[in-house]
Amino acid sequence: MKKSCLLFAGLALSCSVFAQKNYLEESKAAKTQRMQWWHDDTFGMFIHWGLYAVPAGTYNGKDGGAEWIMETHHIPTAEYEKYAAQFNPQQFDAKKWVSIAKAAGAKYIVITSKHHDGFSMWDSKVTNYDIVDATPFKRDVIKELADACKSAGIKFGLYHSIMDWHHPNANPKQKPAQKPDFAKYREEYLKPQLAELIKKYDPAILWFDGEWISEWTEEQGKDLYNYLRALKPSLVINNRISKARGGMEGMNKYENAAGDFGTPEQEILKTNSQDYWESCMTINNNWGFVKNDQNWKSAETLINNLIDVAAKGGNYLLNVGPNAAGEIPAPSVERLGEMGVWLKQNKEAIYSTNSLENYKEGDHIRFTQGKDGKTTYAIFNKQENNEISIATIQPKKGSKTYLLGLNQPLNWTSNNGKVLVKLPAELPGKYAWVLKIQDAASKAK
Template sequence: MRTLLVLLSLWSLSAAAQSYQPTADNLAARKAFQDDKFGLFIHWGVYSQLGDGEWVMNNQQIPIKDYEKLPTFFNPTQFDPKAWVSMAKNAGMRYITITSKHHDGFAMWHSKVSPYNIVDATPYKKDALKMLADECKAQGIKLFFYHSHLDWHHPDYFPRGKTGGTWTGRPEKGNFDTYLRYMDAQLTELLSGDYGPIAGIWFDGWWDQARDEMNKSTRDTKVDWQLRRTYDLIHKLQPAALIGNNHHVAPFDGEDFQMFERDLPGQNTFGYNTNEVSQLPLETCETLNGAWGFNLRDNHYKSPKELVRYLVKAAGRNANFLLNVGPMPNGKIQPEFVNALAEVGKWTQQFGETVYGTRGGPVGPRPWGVTTANGKRVFVHILDWNDAQLTLPTLPTRVKSARIFGSKQAVKVSQTADGVLLTMPTAPAANAIDTIVELETE
């Protein structure tokens, strides 16, 4: 531990102060990330046992001395990484993002810098992240690690932020820089250990120390998070690894993609996000019901139609869709989630070509739907429209031909200076998930 912290200290002294310049490998990874479009988010930890979401320690104000009992009976003997990865792959997902450490501070891998981990503190005695990493590699699925900035368990996470109050039983003192070096030491384990190439790190919790959470334009915090020090460390260990941060403000120097929580880019219906959309690759995350971690009483499941439409709307806004499930404490994913993802997979198998590898199309989001594009092909995704005719604004290039995607049904095209009129064989069905018109442009 001491040697690792010394190395981290030396690295921080030599970290570049100038603006971040991504490597060629990193830029290639960004493009591939945008091409992937669809990922599986997994919130899973010792909190799953209480069936009340991943915030249960804070929401129920469980002191550390009591919460530390949870790992002693966390034994997910039915965890099957092959089943998890196969489920994601069959749904059309190209990557997985899993919680390595959530706000409760518990490590879901065999951390050498803290015994508060799944191998040393549970009867399970297995490194779940290593098992998942091996299976992702075997099935060709990329792996990201969600990693919490804030920590309700570590004594040096001080001053405390908006969460994890005095009820935790932590001392009224601490060295925040010591905590940050602890965090960097754990990240070093994940990025230089036995987990192989990691697609990226998905940070969360910066907002815990924000001075004004209501003003989404503020970037001021009560502590110095030393973001560039951590970001430079990650890029030094794995230059292609992408860094995103769910901080709810505009991206900081050193970040590789911008994320939006439970909203499409530019929207802020939940009050979490900035309206500022950067030029970085984009991602929006949402959960299959109303909770992130396993919640026994949450049965507000989104339908396959809702999930597909969210994927399409995200792609039309040039963003990926990261869809969350919260596995049960025994390691199984509940059947409602499995069944919904299987239905989504039927759509991606037939129509995935209209989202994978695309970028936001020449027509911005409209009440009727969105467009995506790949080269000379433009896909008009009609989600809410009940007329056989649809008028698009003038396009950058002329349309050579049009058809209903996946069929030989031609769509009549009339182009004028005022726009492009599409006349379909029939009006979109009222219960259609997505009527797609493929345009071949010059």
């Protein structure tokens, strides 16, 4: 399975001196500085792509599985490996993918370097079970995407699975049966591959998954966290490197866990949080490409999700699942494009903003605050009679209120603790609109 781990012996040794530093003891100020770009960027694009795009959610005439299809249908390792010979995505264009992300307003991309099926989507020197050695495609998609992101000014991140159904030392179900040696897998396979990814592609984010297996412990998570931060101190790493994630809500169950941010999956936190967090969601039902999944969320829903996440102080990582040809499905591209149009008009209410204690009013108004602490954005998706009433935010007398997309200040009055803002007869854009309120104060709960 391995080509050679010797290349990484020197790298690991050279880092051993630096690994003595405990990055888990990082000061709050240092972490705030390291995480600032990530917090400010707010919106990213997730990409789940691998061999599972070939069966596309169907095996032997039965549906189910997507990126979990190997496990869902109990496909033997040797049989699953045959998908590699069929993986030849001639339509893959890294620059096109990045342009789709950029047009959507996404500021960073996170792509699967290795999912649970164990297949490496880059030219790995640790294994031949990778896209260059095992497929007719023979191209390093991770390198091409990393280069395209760098050229476009988009941050690049990598998803990596801790568990591995393919590696005999990581999967007790492998046949012929052998006693797996997880420590050997961790030290001679998992770590060397991660070191390779950092050295070759310089990711800004490492996004882990598969930490729920019994073989993985918090102690191992902390060790890996320090190992990776020693290789690149500026890395941003999610909390699934640890064991602290509390179900799909994704926030830590206990303090002092490894990882920098919580990871709610397919849901948004019920309220705001001062902790770093990122809600990851699909545009349809599945992460990986499923040819029969046409249950697409509307652009309006996706925009409202982004607004809700930003108001609660989080990030939104929205997934696409490219097909085996290397194409992002057209319905995903269409919806991402609509998000980009909305963000072009209203971006200052989403990026580089902070959450207010009173982050919402009713079901149709969300608030964010500019970094200056003086500008409040009221984002609304419903209004009546060309006016909107707000009780939570109180502008100072003489301050100005604008509707993003228009240059003229709006008329507003204050009466009985409520602010009434007169809106134009025709609102610019659609789905949701933003009032920019200068010199506003938020009322205490």
